[in-house]
Amino acid sequence: MKFGLLYSRIRRDEKLLLSELRERGHEVAKLDVREQRFGLNATDAGLADCDLVVDRCLATSRSLYATRFLSAYGVPVVNGPETAAVCADKVKNSLALEAAGVPTPATEVTFTKEAAMRSIEEFGYPCVVKPVVGSWGRLMAKIDSENAAEAILEHKATLGHYEHKVFYVQEYVDKPGRDIRVLACDGEPVAAMTRSSDHWLTNAAKGGATAAFDLDDEARELVKTASDAVGGGLLGVDLMETDEARSAPESSGERSDPRDGESRYTVHEVNHTVEFKALNEASEVDVPAAVVDWLELKAETAGEAVMTA
């Protein structure tokens, strides 16, 4: 088979994938997205004869457009542009999870800092403000006081890109010092790990300590539902544990939470260009091998679809 790997930086994750693909005898075309030109109906990139292109773009903006172009050309790509579009944007991500009935932290979005301040006051302190596009815990704010809220909102409104004027305000989930990262292929978990830290941000990218985690049936089901909700693919599903009955924020009573208090987990986001080097080290699972197993399956399926078209 011939696989294309769309990238702008070869991280440890991409090296693991490249090694696994080559060891299995596959031809791999590395495609630096920075060098590509995408026309409306064709590209000069050597993509046409790829059985499958794997999007590993580091930059979300490039991932969104590159996958959209490949899809328009009829080139099979994972993850697809629809999945990328949902996962790249926290608002779309939250809406998709909510619509699928997946427990997810209560969230409000506002377009002015005054309205954001009302959301914050209603959630109470602490609560969280996140950028709608971002990763690795960047620009995440845990707000502990009114003074902090006013300062953060003013900075976002004054200094930020226009996306920072979309205020994504979320309840603070008092997780037990860790969250859970699950790598899943079309909703089937490959491996899972906890990420622990004394800091409220527990991302591996922020230095959180990792350890293998065994998923129970409830978590597996949530991963599957969350994956389906965003369109499926090779995904990193992030969960937090909560033993507390969840309830709607005390407010006007108009906002209700249909997921009241049943789940032991809440899913805060799904990532579409998932990193897995930390998971590969924390888990006994050979993660790149499992991912390539799935990629081979996707390539076969894509080939069959072309044959029958």
Added chain:
Amino acid sequence: MTESECVECGGTVSLHDDLEVGEIVDCETCGAELEAVDTSPPVLDRAPELEEDWGE
């Protein structure tokens, strides 16, 4: 192991044999992040700065 020159400080940078184009290496002399732009022979350039939309 192979070697190349840091474009920032001119120091020698040791490189693994399985170096990939697009891979980032750190110069142990000056700490600069360098990107491999070729592997035969290895050529290093300054790595792009972190952008706001980078991540997962």
